[in-house]
Amino acid sequence: MSIVSDTEFQAEMSRRSLLGWGLAAGVFGFAGPSLLSVGARAATPDGEVLTGSHWGAFRAKVEGGRVVSVKPWEKDPAPSHQLAGVLDSIYSPTRIKYPMVRRAWLEKGPGAAPETRGAGDFVRVTWDQAIDLIAKELQRVEKTYGPTATFAGSYGWKSPGRLHNCQSLLRRMMNLKGNFVNASGDYSTGAAQVIMPHVVGTLEMYEQQTVWPVVVAETQLMVFWGADPMVTNQISWTIGDHGGYEGMKALKAKGTKVICIDPVKTETCDFFGAQWIAPRPQTDVALMLGIAHTLVVEKLHDEKFLKDYTAGFDKFLPYLMGETDKQPKSAEWAAEICEVPAETIKELARAFAKNRTMLAGGFSLQRQHYGEQRHWMLVTLAAMLGQIGLPGGGFGFSYHYANGGAPSADAPVLTGITDGGKAKEGAAWMTEAGAATIPCARVVDMLMNPGKEFDFNGKKAKYPNVKMAYWVGGNPFAHHQDRNRQVAAFQKLDTFVVQDFQWTPTARFADIVLPATTSYERNDIESVGDYAGSAILAMKKVIEPVFESKTDYEIFALISEKLGKGKEFTEGKSEMDWIKSFYDAALTQAKAKKIAMPEFDAFWNGAGVVEFPVTVGKTFVRYGKFREDPLLNPLGTPSGKIEIYSKNIEKMGYDDCGPHPMWYEPVERLGGPTTKYKLHVDTSHPKSRLHSQLCGTSLRETYAIAGHEPCLINTKDAEARGIKDGDVVRVYNDRGQILAGAKVSDAIRPGVIRVNEGGWYDPLEGGKPGTLCRYGDANVLTVDIGTSKLAQGNCGHTAVGEVEKYTGPTVTIGVFTAPKGAA
Amino acid sequence: MTDLSSVRARPAATPAALLLDATEDAASLLLLLAGLFAAPPEEGTFLSLRRGAAADLLTRLADGATLAAPIAAFRATIETPEDEATLARRLAPVFGLLFLGLGGPSTVAPYESVHRCGGRMWQAPTGEMERLLAAHDLSAALEREPADHLSIETAFLARLVAIGHPDRHALARRLGAWVPTFADDLAHADGTGVFAAAARLLVAAIEHASDASTPRNEPRKA
Structure with missing residues (x-):
């Protein structure tokens, strides 16, 4: 090519008006998104913000509007190594960016092509569209099917915070809307x-x-x-x-x-x-x-x-x-x-x-x-x-x-936003709100058997015929048992709404997905320590919401507004109004008990934490x-x-829970008289996750084996099956199959293998019951039955199965961040 | 906004004009590819790619040795029997699964930070790109996306190439440091091959663009 003088080049360039290049992709005769704007963004102040999480209080260092590091609060006596996962969760590539709707649902209406749930075919919509779709669907379902057709017994380990308690906010909105099916109890201690x-x-x-x-x-x-x-x-x-x-x-x-x-x-x-x-x-x-x-x-x-x-x-x-x-x-x-x-x-x-x-x-x-x-x-x-x-x-x-x-500690009680239902004494999550209530772990049984009678703690009730479910602050496609039964059950819904900050396996199975912020992108307030109550902490917003995410409070306020109940939902209060009201209620108690607490402004704008002394609590x-x-x-x-x-x-008069403690032979167990498989599958809690939370973070690299959830197996059991440390293995029973990475050890008794609960469900074919879970979700293998007629708790540790060295086709997994080579 | 078809209608008589044609084509290709990774491609996108302005651009660029093979490979993936609307419809969920995070295990995040900083978005490259854009009185406009999104970096390069700015070489090197990895990951994850081929073409286009718009004997890439 000829050498062209700078003057000639600039003149030609000016003639062609190319200086606007790159501002948009519209030069090819089709509309495209704007990519660049003229004008630099305003700089955001740098600093350090004290906030909190399930893993402890921490200080987040912010530079240029981004969290660049976190360090434990200096008063934490034993910081968790899991805290590092906070950064990963904020900045996970699997964050939900904007509202999305399953294509078939959007184009053909509720209940369309349920077999495509979980396949990932979503269409982006605006917030206005999403809110409108949800409000109309809530009204349609209630009008068409009655008050027991919408399930809002959403359960799970939501983020801490007394205002953005997404499950209370959901039920608050539902109570204002009309009615809903609630759930009682929890998965931790259901029985x-x-x-x-x-x-x-x-x-x-x-x-x-x-x-x-x-x-x-x-x-x-x-x-x-x-x-x-x-x-x-x-x-x-x-x-x-x-x-x-x-x-x-x-x-x-x-x-x-x-x-x-x-x-x-x-x-x-x-x-x-x-x-x-x-x-x-x-x-x-x-x-x-x-x-x-x-x-x-x-x-x-x-x-x-x-x-x-x-x-x-x-x-x-x-x-x-x-x-x-x-x-x-x-x-x-x-x-x-x-x-x-x-x-x-x-x-x-x-x-x-x-x-x-x-x-x-x-x-x-x-x-x-x-x-x-x-x-x-x-x-x-x-x-x-x-x-x-x-x-x-x-x-x-x-x-x-x-x-x-x-x-x-000698601390006042910190209140929080209510769902409008009447709470039972001793358990805030056991509310009596709702037109009907089921034990939370029976949700799949409910979907599979509408109208079926069930027992619970001396009472009998019938499962409602639920057509719509709304899930927030939880990941049932991790914490519920017998995944393949669950996949089939959730296909029965007309509409499944999921509100979360990232594309969990549950979100992928939804019809409408709303992006919520993490708790680090909003203001809130919370106690430190479930039992200790050693402090009240200002959970200050660390960064602005990423992408189009909104706070849970804002989302439910918008839906309530669309339902004509906006004022009732917010009571005219902003986020900070609510937070101050919770603090002031605690302050009133503290003054009565002569416990030292600063006024709200001094608390919020000062240290952001008020600690309480321990006196009589030391000898309880x-x-x-x-x-x-x-x-x-x-x-x-x-x-x-x-x-x-x-x-x-x-x-x-239950046949499965008599009047005094006694031994019952479980449906299946290691060495059981009628048990088909020879290995018990232990599904205990993981060391580097909170159930399924943080599975998609760099912490996983510290424990995954060949990219899979570890399967701890006794040396003798491994030898008998030709399995070596580091092998990819298939764990299976009549309910399903998962891949895992073998960790051969004598720190587990013979006859037992361990696959920790909370590994993200990663189906080879999304939405297809029976498909192989590539990563290693233990709940593919567990039984979905109630503990007994008394409590109907979950049986997340009841599972037997078999394990073999995996010899099938390569199924490279790269959970959530798609490392090099992911397929 | 510049319309490529009208630009191509002008006679290219002078050496400066010829160079700018090449420069503009290189920048155009970058901008085309930036758009493909910014949002799910729509029917109009494939109409243009098959028989519109984008198709003309690809045809011209395919004459050169550098881009011929990747352009042919990319065109092969979109020259399917289905019409453009059907193709767009088929690829929309693939886009979501690959780039929007909803694929979980199959996500190939289009962010420099993810590929250079342990899998996280919004890391140091985001700040670096914000500063680079600000130095040119620009900012990311792709709705709340971090500035190190592939499409933003690529569009920025297109702009620098188009105006012959010396910073284009450094930015091309920057993209060249992670986009090949991104393309490799896509080669494994994209079952349709469309986005994987587009990424391969982008790798070549970055190389090509850095070379294509050099009006004088200024230093090339280090």
């Missing part, structure tokens, strides 16, 4: 939280424990039964305080004996150098009965405590001793079921009785078929030991959850007052005592 009020008169599962300083001082034997607090205390429902780690460190430093009963040698077991007892999964009740039988045989049980503080032991004892069914629940009997040697069972009984023993049970025990029995029997066992209400003795069900046992002993005087401080049960035999449950 126990229903049976415990019959046994001890409270929900129990989320109550403060005998605090760690007392445990450290008084407990001689700490037993973690199906609990791994070193892993699970990383997260809290509110903002994580991590006070439990201080307790565990102190307990270890003191040298207190610890026993871990778990099919896996847990992080907690390693931390304490604990004795590891590894029963067959789901056989805990048999093991507990064997211990209880030994206590009676060796006269180690506390008859006086049983007489003074419990009711119905006399009716339980004949069952325990085999007088009612000719089967003594001896250590030998239990050993046959749980595969813990009879002598070990007897030694456990003796050790429990000899020492001040704290039985710390995990939630996992009750997320199994007949899960109600585990917690009931553990309470019964603790009652037989007679240490309930003594410092450092008894039982506790939250030492592993949200740092239960961290001493409670659970059931201490009851033990001190059971007549003056009775329990909330009919007898006022611990009910080992429940007449109320007896009256229900």
